Amino acid sequence: MKKPLIIAGVLLFSFSVISCDKLEKVKAKLSQNDTSQVNPFSVNSGDTNRDIISFNNKVVKMDDEQSDFIKDFQSILIQMEDYVKNADANPQFSGVVPIFTPSVMMYTRQELKAPDVLGKDFQALVDKMKDTMIQLESLKKELDTYKQAEDWKDDKGKKVAEINEKAIKLIKKNRTAANDLFIRLSPxxxxxxxxxLKDHPLKTQIIQSREIMELAQKIIDDSYDVTDMNAYQNKFSQQYLQMEKLYNRNISEKIPSSEKQKESSYQAFNNSVNDFLGKMRIVQRSLNEGNQELNRNLDNLEREAGYVLDRYNTFVD
Structure with a gap:
């Protein structure tokens, strides 16, 4: 089964449980109808809907960036703990030292202001997400220095455990803030x-495509939270039938001639959904057979879900 993202075997909650659900933070379509009274470059443009959607989009990007950083940091901590244990037990151990990938924190470092219409509570949650992430980035640099200096040879991994403990607390604060933010923001x-979208010529296509994209993300989220394999197998089968139904509905919906420039991106989105269905069939076979390829096949399915999300965003942009 797909392994929950945990820190060095110590973190007791699944990352997917505390992570803000991607279903609750999809990228919305910005209004294309501007007026002389609206300043689209302002946090408070004068158009309430535009301001809320714009803020939502920026927070989504920041949260995706932070989620990726957390997953990478968790993986490094697990690898580092394993490496130190093996090196301490066997001085001749020649395993590969964990590689630290460069941190890309573009959105986290950018100024992000909540529009006045949302109130100060939203700004406080954004600030908490940014502050905890900056502290986590500092911890990662501290761990990198520890690795480069080979200090585990002196402290037998004590520093790794200390960094791990601090990271657990910061990650929980970050994910709780993100979850609280999207619970309030999503409605x-x-x-x-x-x-x-009420007068948009592609309203039907956008809403239907969004439903598909959300289901793809939910399918992935559900793969991280499994306690009963039989129940999960049945649920996955039902999700496949639901996705296939939504896909067939979408491909039967044509792009109007007035919006022909969107035809290729709409087709690309539908193609990505068809590919996702193919990966679902592979996972289904792994579930039915109980074979050892299930984790890898679920990883491939998660990657395909990312393409579905990307193609959706391209379509609605």
Whole structure:
């Protein structure tokens, strides 16, 4: 089964449980109808719906960036702990020292202000997400220095355990803040999106495509939270049938001639969904056979879900 993302075997909660659900933070379509009274470059443009959707989009990008950083840091901590244990037990151990990938924190470092219409509580949650992430980045640099100096030869891994403990607390604070933020923001963003789309010529295609994209993300989220394999297998089968139904509905919906420039991106999105269905069939076979390829096949499915999300964003942009 797909392994929950944990820190060095110590973190007791699944990352997917505390991570803000991607279903709650999809990228919404910005209004294309500007007026002389609206300043689209301002946090408070004068268009409430535009301001909420714009803020939502920026937070989504920041959260995706932070989630990727956390997963990478968790993986490094696990690898580092294993390496130090093996090196301490066997002085002749010749395993590969964990490689630290460069941190890319573009959105976290950018100024991000909540529009006045949302209030100060939203800004406080954004600031907490950014502050905890900066502290986590500092911990990663500290761990890198520890690795480069080979200090585990002196402290037998004590520093790794200390960094791990600090990281657990910071990650929990970061994910809790993100979850709280999207619980509050999602209803407002969804309402704003509906208002923006009410007269849009591609309203049906966008709403239907969003439903597909959300289901793909939920399928992945569910793979991280399995306690009963039989129940999960049945659920996965039902999700496949649901996805296939939504896909067939989408491909039957044509792009109007007035929006022909969107035809290729709509087709690309539908193609990515078809590929996702193919990967689902592979996972289904692994579940039915109980073979050892299940984890790898779920990884491939998760990667395909990322393509579905990317193609959706390209379509609605």
């Amino acid at each position: 407002k963003a969804n309402k704003a999106e509906i208002e923006v």
